[in-house]
Amino acid sequence: MTRRVVPLLLLAACFTPVAEPCRSKTRCPPDSGAATCSPGSTRECGSHLGICKVGKQTCQSDGLWGRCLGGVDPGIEVCDGKDNNCDGNIDEGVGAVCPLQKGVCAGAAAACMGDGGCVQAYGPQYEGVERSCDGLDNDCDGVVDRSALIDVSSSPGVVSRKPVAVRVPGGDAVLVLYEEGVKIAARVLRADGSLSAAVAPSASVEAATKAYAPAVAVNGSRVSAAWVEESAAGKKVVVTSLDPSTGRSTLTGAGSLEVLGVTAPTEVALTFDEAAGWLLVGMVDSGNIRLVGYPNLLPMNAPAFARDPYFANARRLTMTTVNGGAMLGYDLGDGRLERAFVGPMGPGEYEHSQPQGQNGWTFAGDGGPNSWFLAGGATSKQVMVSRCTLSSMVSCTVAGAATAAGDFDALCISEARDAVWQEGTSAPQVVSARTDRLDAGFHVAPGRRPWVVSTAAHTVVFFDTESVVSTLVQSDEVYVQKGCR
Numbered sequence: 001m002t003r004r005v006v007p008l009l010l011l012a013a014c015f016t017p018v019a020e021p022c023r024s025k026t027r028c029p030p031d032s033g034a035a036t037c038s039p040g041s042t043r044e045c046g047s048h049l050g051i052c053k054v055g056k057q058t059c060q061s062d063g064l065w066g067r068c069l070g071g072v073d074p075g076i077e078v079c080d081g082k083d084n085n086c087d088g089n090i091d092e093g094v095g096a097v098c099p100l101q102k103g104v105c106a107g108a109a110a111a112c113m114g115d116g117g118c119v120q121a122y123g124p125q126y127e128g129v130e131r132s133c134d135g136l137d138n139d140c141d142g143v144v145d146r147s148a149l150i151d152v153s154s155s156p157g158v159v160s161r162k163p164v165a166v167r168v169p170g171g172d173a174v175l176v177l178y179e180e181g182v183k184i185a186a187r188v189l190r191a192d193g194s195l196s197a198a199v200a201p202s203a204s205v206e207a208a209t210k211a212y213a214p215a216v217a218v219n220g221s222r223v224s225a226a227w228v229e230e231s232a233a234g235k236k237v238v239v240t241s242l243d244p245s246t247g248r249s250t251l252t253g254a255g256s257l258e259v260l261g262v263t264a265p266t267e268v269a270l271t272f273d274e275a276a277g278w279l280l281v282g283m284v285d286s287g288n289i290r291l292v293g294y295p296n297l298l299p300m301n302a303p304a305f306a307r308d309p310y311f312a313n314a315r316r317l318t319m320t321t322v323n324g325g326a327m328l329g330y331d332l333g334d335g336r337l338e339r340a341f342v343g344p345m346g347p348g349e350y351e352h353s354q355p356q357g358q359n360g361w362t363f364a365g366d367g368g369p370n371s372w373f374l375a376g377g378a379t380s381k382q383v384m385v386s387r388c389t390l391s392s393m394v395s396c397t398v399a400g401a402a403t404a405a406g407d408f409d410a411l412c413i414s415e416a417r418d419a420v421w422q423e424g425t426s427a428p429q430v431v432s433a434r435t436d437r438l439d440a441g442f443h444v445a446p447g448r449r450p451w452v453v454s455t456a457a458h459t460v461v462f463f464d465t466e467s468v469v470s471t472l473v474q475s476d477e478v479y480v481q482k483g484c485r
Contacts (some may be wrong), residue, residue: 041308045071047086049085050085060268061209076092098119100122103141104125105122105123129482131482133458133485153478160476161478163426163478164215164343172458175223177216177225181210182210185198187198188247201214204443209230219242223244225239227268230269235265238257259283262283264285268281268317269320288313314332314333316331328341335358337375338354340482341394349393352393358411359409359410359421363417371396372411372413379409382403383401409428416485418435419433422449428446447468447483449464465479
């Protein structure tokens with residue numbers, strides 16, 4: 001019997017109850033090394049580090065510590081400037097997902113609270129405004145080789161509209177003028193997508209009670225502009241030269257010169273005749289067209305010639321340099337379109353057979369001028385192209401339709417053959433295309449009255465959003481988008 005008792009006693013000793021050891025480094029530290037506790041006693045548990053908060057443990061009737069209550073446990077570390085896992089370190093091992101995740105920015109994340117930012121994380125191909133024509137979405141807006149829309153006017157509560165623009169000589173910047181409330185403003189869109197400050201193009205605009213209908217043209221290093229001003233003395237057309245870096249007048253006192261003999265102007269158009277060396281100002285005055293040519297490419301009060309009002313009930317006057325002179329396009333009051341040529345010696349030939357249409361734009365082409373216009377009825381127009389010849393009169397023959405019929409308006413074509421127009425009236429959209437491949441056209445954005453400028457690598461489209469309601473644009477602003485040609 002004795003030989004059996006000893007092993008049993010030893011076996012029983014192996015199963016002596018002990019307190020379950022703590023499995024957490026932060027929640028239940030040992031009680032001075034004791035495996036058991038006095039029932040009813042309490043102690044702190046948990047951690048003071050980071051987001052953690054200590055709790056309290058109570059000794060149970062069985063002499064074992066109960067659960068840790070009232071504390072905050074460690075969590076998963078996230079990028080929020082806090083020590084979420086309560087290890088004494090803040091935001092270690094985590095990164096912030098950057099806001100832009102399309103194009104070259106896909107997957108970009110910046111080290112949380114680190115020296116680098118998202119701009120660095122986007123990589124060397126990222127551009128705040130798309131400039132590179134490299135087949136990539138450099139500004140990460142989901143569109144390849146087109147910049148996001150830029151609000152040019154940035155004037156909430158003020159109606160901004162009717163932009164006109166030219167490429168700044170010697171670079172990729174673009175100078176734009178537009179109606180800003182009852183005045184005119186000028187800005188420069190720089191090559192990097194930034195904008196110069198908005199300025200009144202002249203002191204006379206600041207003094208006028210109203211200024212509108214801006215026009216602008218460029219020749220070599222010179223930029224000239226004209227517009228209509230109103231004051232207590234009546235209406236007048238003024239012309240000036242502009243600083244291409246600011247859009248402000250370069251005349252003495254930032255002034256402008258009046259075009260004499262105009263009484264009720266509503267529209268202005270401008271172009272340079274480089275061969276003759278003069279600036280041509282076209283105006284719609286009481287529904288008639290008046291032409292004034294200034295010598296030496298400088299605005300002078302004494303013009304080289306002035307043509308009395310003619311072409312009755314005209315509107316939507318456009319002028320472009322072609323064949324050593326200037327070609328005019330204008331709408332007649334009965335729905336027809338007419339084109340006229342002004343040569344080095346002054347006003348000359350005009351078209352005797354006018355087609356049904358509007359918005360005539362002309363540029364030099366193979367075998368003579370090419371004229372683009374909108375032909376058709378009120379809501380069923382087509383973008384048409386015609387070939388013109390110049391002899392004793394202007395004669396244009398329709399060569400074909402560039403688009404199917406649609407609700408088109410406000411056609412504009414640059415000298416580099418970029419085209420834009422407005423599609424629709426109740427919910428207008430701006431459409432941009434190349435005249436040599438109109439099937440590649442695309443919708444730019446909701447808007448009206450587009451104007452297009454071509455630079456060496458880009459098509460720059462301005463438009464306004466007067467009365468446009470859309471989540472994509474703000475109403476009553478002037479916008480611009482740059483796209484690769």
